[in-house]
Amino acid sequence: MRTTAYSTVRPRYGFFDVVGLLFRELPVMVVIFLLVFAIGTAAILTLKKSYTAKASVYAGAGSEYVYQPRVGASERSQPLEADAIAGSEAQILGSLEVKRRAVRAVGADTVLGPNASGRAAEKESAALKVLDSSLGVATTAGSAIISVSYKSDDAVRAAQVLNAVVDQYLVQRRVVFRDRTTPALAQQREAFESDLNTADQAYAAFMQSNDIGDFATAKATLAATYQTTYAEALSLRAQLNQASQRLSTLEAQLAQQPAEVVLQQDLNVSAQDQILQLRTQREALLSRYTPDAQPVKDIEQQIADLQAYVATGTTVGAREVRTGPSTIFTEIETARITAAADRDGLSARMAVANGQLGQIRSRQAELTRLESTNANLAGNREVLTANIRDFQQRESAARADSALVAAGADNVTVIERAEAPTKGTSLKAPLLALVFLFAGFTALCAGLLRVFTRRGYTTPASTGRTLEMPVLAVAPMKAAR
Numbered sequence: 001m002r003t004t005a006y007s008t009v010r011p012r013y014g015f016f017d018v019v020g021l022l023f024r025e026l027p028v029m030v031v032i033f034l035l036v037f038a039i040g041t042a043a044i045l046t047l048k049k050s051y052t053a054k055a056s057v058y059a060g061a062g063s064e065y066v067y068q069p070r071v072g073a074s075e076r077s078q079p080l081e082a083d084a085i086a087g088s089e090a091q092i093l094g095s096l097e098v099k100r101r102a103v104r105a106v107g108a109d110t111v112l113g114p115n116a117s118g119r120a121a122e123k124e125s126a127a128l129k130v131l132d133s134s135l136g137v138a139t140t141a142g143s144a145i146i147s148v149s150y151k152s153d154d155a156v157r158a159a160q161v162l163n164a165v166v167d168q169y170l171v172q173r174r175v176v177f178r179d180r181t182t183p184a185l186a187q188q189r190e191a192f193e194s195d196l197n198t199a200d201q202a203y204a205a206f207m208q209s210n211d212i213g214d215f216a217t218a219k220a221t222l223a224a225t226y227q228t229t230y231a232e233a234l235s236l237r238a239q240l241n242q243a244s245q246r247l248s249t250l251e252a253q254l255a256q257q258p259a260e261v262v263l264q265q266d267l268n269v270s271a272q273d274q275i276l277q278l279r280t281q282r283e284a285l286l287s288r289y290t291p292d293a294q295p296v297k298d299i300e301q302q303i304a305d306l307q308a309y310v311a312t313g314t315t316v317g318a319r320e321v322r323t324g325p326s327t328i329f330t331e332i333e334t335a336r337i338t339a340a341a342d343r344d345g346l347s348a349r350m351a352v353a354n355g356q357l358g359q360i361r362s363r364q365a366e367l368t369r370l371e372s373t374n375a376n377l378a379g380n381r382e383v384l385t386a387n388i389r390d391f392q393q394r395e396s397a398a399r400a401d402s403a404l405v406a407a408g409a410d411n412v413t414v415i416e417r418a419e420a421p422t423k424g425t426s427l428k429a430p431l432l433a434l435v436f437l438f439a440g441f442t443a444l445c446a447g448l449l450r451v452f453t454r455r456g457y458t459t460p461a462s463t464g465r466t467l468e469m470p471v472l473a474v475a476p477m478k479a480a481r
Helices: 015-024 026-045 082-093 096-106 108-115 120-134 155-176 181-209 215-256 270-286 294-311 327-406 428-452 460-467
Strands: 051-059 135-139 145-152 260-268 317-325 412-416
Touching: 015 026, 015 428, 026 428, 051 082, 051 155, 082 135, 082 145, 082 155, 096 108, 096 120, 096 155, 108 120, 108 155, 120 135, 120 145, 145 155, 155 412, 181 327, 215 327, 270 294
Parallel strands: none
Antiparallel strands: 051 145, 051 412, 135 145, 260 317
16 A cells, blocks of 8 residues: 655745735735835824924033042142033933933923923923934034034923023033032141141150250250360360460479578778778878878878778678569469469360260250251141142132132133024924835735745746756636536
8 A cells, every 4th residue: 555745845036036026916016015105104294393402512621530648749740621521421421310400491381392201200201202313412523512402392391491501501510510628628728737737846845845946956056165165175175275384484494593682782892992091091192192102102001001901802792782583483483373373274264165065065955856856847847838838829729619619700601592582493304205215115025025925836937946856837717516
């Protein structure tokens, strides 16, 4: 017994088979095309014109885009590029908070128009969606200009909403960049002032405990005093050596001088007086006698004897001698006493100078030992003072900057505000073209679907290609009764 197996084989179509079969389905495709095109055209014809309001904002470089260290040197960095600043401002302008502020400013009914319905929260949510989809924010590379647009079916409403968005953007950016550092700077300054007060008290206690008025002045004064005292000590040493040597010389000279000397001495000259008297007598005798007279010769003999006696040198001697203190000895003794007093005075002054030098060296050593502590305390006070001054300047600058920004001195300027556009735009023509293409594509897809879902062998070429057998003849189908 023969067994027969059956299997379902999908027809194989060629390009021309598909084209031919599509022509068979052309009435259906035309009906579908007309139906889809009619529905799309009816929907497009209900669309209204849209009006696009435009505005432009200039976003320049402000202090908020310049980096400034919070602590330390106040060296600022270079600001960002113009397009980077514009991009940042565009993000703020297109933020959800700005849109929410704008909706609340103009009201959800203004954004939604006549179609507004529902509760307030629902209308606000719907208005946010409409505003988000209709608002356009664009920037240009290398430019600080931000272009803003808003599309609506009403020209006046489009301008009103866009102006509200721009106004709320200006408010929001001030909120974003509002000064938050002034209270912190003031708090930190007060903390530094408290630390400085503690440091001042510690430094004052240190100075008072070490009997110092001003460390640098005290050290400089000690150095100058040491130099003066040391120079004086050297001078005193030289003077002391000179006085000692002078005293030694005077003592040596004094040892060579007698304490007493002959003040007055009377000599015995009676023989000479007798000779003079005899000569006087001879002259008197010559007045009465001749030179050969015996009285004259006797006197001459006496004179000759006395002269011979005087010639022996024994006739003259001290008859009375008076002595007293030597003037030279007295002067030398006086000078010695004065030199000794000078030496003793210089020795005392030298001792005092040496004692002062010792005290100064001890004080200098003490100041040197205290110098590191003084440097730490003084340096801490200087650092705190500099920090307080820096934070005061920053606090004042931040407060002034906030006041200027609040007064309108901002780096963002509205170049052009939105005005109601006079011309509207409509997308009916491009949308009709899209609907035409979509209707044609839908009709083609419907035709292809009917072609590929048809059962049986519809064309000889498809039959031969599917069964892999040649088709020898084609007979028309018999109409069913």
